[in-house]
Amino acid sequence: MRIFHFHGGRIDETDRLPAGPPARGFLWVSCAREEFAGSLPALQESLQALAGCPLVDLHVSDLLNEHLPSHYDYTSRYDLLVFRRLTSALAARGRAAAKEDALAAQHPGRPAPGPARLPSGLRQIDTSPVGFAAFDRLLLSVHPADCQERDAFAARLLRAANHPDLPGATADHSTGHVPGNGYRPPSGPADLMLRLISAMVDGYLDLRRLLTRQFEHWQGALLQPSARFMNWNALLDARLLLHHLDEVCDDQRGAVQDWIDALEALPVDAPAARQRDHELLAVRARDVLEHIDRVVHHVRRMEQNTETAVQMHFNVQSNRANDIMRILTAVTAVFLPLNLIAGIFGMNFEWIPLIHRQSGFWWALTSMGATAVALVLYFWRKRYLARPER
Numbered sequence: 001m002r003i004f005h006f007h008g009g010r011i012d013e014t015d016r017l018p019a020g021p022p023a024r025g026f027l028w029v030s031c032a033r034e035e036f037a038g039s040l041p042a043l044q045e046s047l048q049a050l051a052g053c054p055l056v057d058l059h060v061s062d063l064l065n066e067h068l069p070s071h072y073d074y075t076s077r078y079d080l081l082v083f084r085r086l087t088s089a090l091a092a093r094g095r096a097a098a099k100e101d102a103l104a105a106q107h108p109g110r111p112a113p114g115p116a117r118l119p120s121g122l123r124q125i126d127t128s129p130v131g132f133a134a135f136d137r138l139l140l141s142v143h144p145a146d147c148q149e150r151d152a153f154a155a156r157l158l159r160a161a162n163h164p165d166l167p168g169a170t171a172d173h174s175t176g177h178v179p180g181n182g183y184r185p186p187s188g189p190a191d192l193m194l195r196l197i198s199a200m201v202d203g204y205l206d207l208r209r210l211l212t213r214q215f216e217h218w219q220g221a222l223l224q225p226s227a228r229f230m231n232w233n234a235l236l237d238a239r240l241l242l243h244h245l246d247e248v249c250d251d252q253r254g255a256v257q258d259w260i261d262a263l264e265a266l267p268v269d270a271p272a273a274r275q276r277d278h279e280l281l282a283v284r285a286r287d288v289l290e291h292i293d294r295v296v297h298h299v300r301r302m303e304q305n306t307e308t309a310v311q312m313h314f315n316v317q318s319n320r321a322n323d324i325m326r327i328l329t330a331v332t333a334v335f336l337p338l339n340l341i342a343g344i345f346g347m348n349f350e351w352i353p354l355i356h357r358q359s360g361f362w363w364a365l366t367s368m369g370a371t372a373v374a375l376v377l378y379f380w381r382k383r384y385l386a387r388p389e390r
Contacts, residue, residue: 001031009185011161017046026137026189032145051135053077063131063142070251072258078135084127085200132193139189153199187277194284201291208298215302222313242303249296260285330384334375338368
């Protein structure tokens with residue numbers, strides 16, 4: 001369990017929960033799902049002391065459920081938001097693809113990475129839920145046991161808050177660190193929750209590059225007329241992967257949209273500073289929603305492009321088969337008159353013109369050759385025997 005105290009623009013990490021609510025600022029309590037289940041009674045007592053309200057039993061079940069889709073629920077004292085994030089392996093692959101694209105943009109002459117550098121099988125989008133319970137002055141987050149993104153986010157947050165002027169610092173959208181403008185601390189638990197969700201959505205944005213490379217490779221293979229595409233099982237798995245990713249993003253969008261609707265329904269009669277924080281919170285929530293929409297739009301566009309490539313592949317194969325049948329038909333049509341002439345002179349009649357003449361064979365062979373040449377020229381003029389354009 002990791003406990004952070006946000007106050008006065010700084011962040012302090014503590015080892016244990018305080019006995020009462022902090023005098024200023026707010027707390028972030030982050031724990032793994034197994035740890036949350038093991039320390040649930042003590043954690044409920046701490047929530048009662050710190051926030052004045054423990055978690056509802058149904059919400060505890062939601063936080064412990066590893067198969068729960070993204071959704072939003074609320075009580076009068078806290079908001080509950082479950083958001084599914086990518087597993088560490090897929091997120092790392094997506095970040096690696098993003099770094100390679102950035103290097104390619106900086107060095108245009110460098111050859112682009114080929115499909116051999118991509119993972120051999122992206123069979124499924126593996127996600128796991130992260131639960132958030134946002135109180136007025138406390139944020140409880142329940143993560144999977146292998147949540148490296150949580151630790152990386154906390155490290156960046158601590159560095160941006162306590163060392164904002166380190167040389168070489170870069171802008172970090174998720175933590176709110178903007179070089180030159182200073183560190184912008186989270187205004188409250190809801191703001192911190194949105195920053196965590198934004199970091200998770202960035203993993204989906206990076207994954208787009210990985211999927212785009214793989215699908216562009218398959219589309220190129222599908223549209224090669226001289227090659228036979230045999231990797232249909234992988235392509236089917238990838239299409240199912242896109243459908244699953246679309247469903248995950250739809251659930252995420254619905255959960256965030258419900259939270260935004262609840263945020264906009266709250267009465268705002270506080271001082272100007274609180275109204276400003278409320279507006280910034282709404283802006284950040286809409287930004288997260290826009291990022292999710294970008295992922296959904298990209299996934300659906302890849303589905304359409306893949307479906308189009310498959311249809312074009314079968315159209316190319318159909319045209320290729322038609323070209324082969326056209327050539328075979330023309331060749332057959334050339335030899336049909338020759339077979340007819342040969343069949344006539346092969347009849348068992350005694351009196352057939354030219355059959356008893358010494359030059360009859362050459363007359364028949366000449367007529368057969370002239371007929372074949374005439375038919376070949378005719379079919380070539382009609383482009384029945386022309387080479388198809390590539």
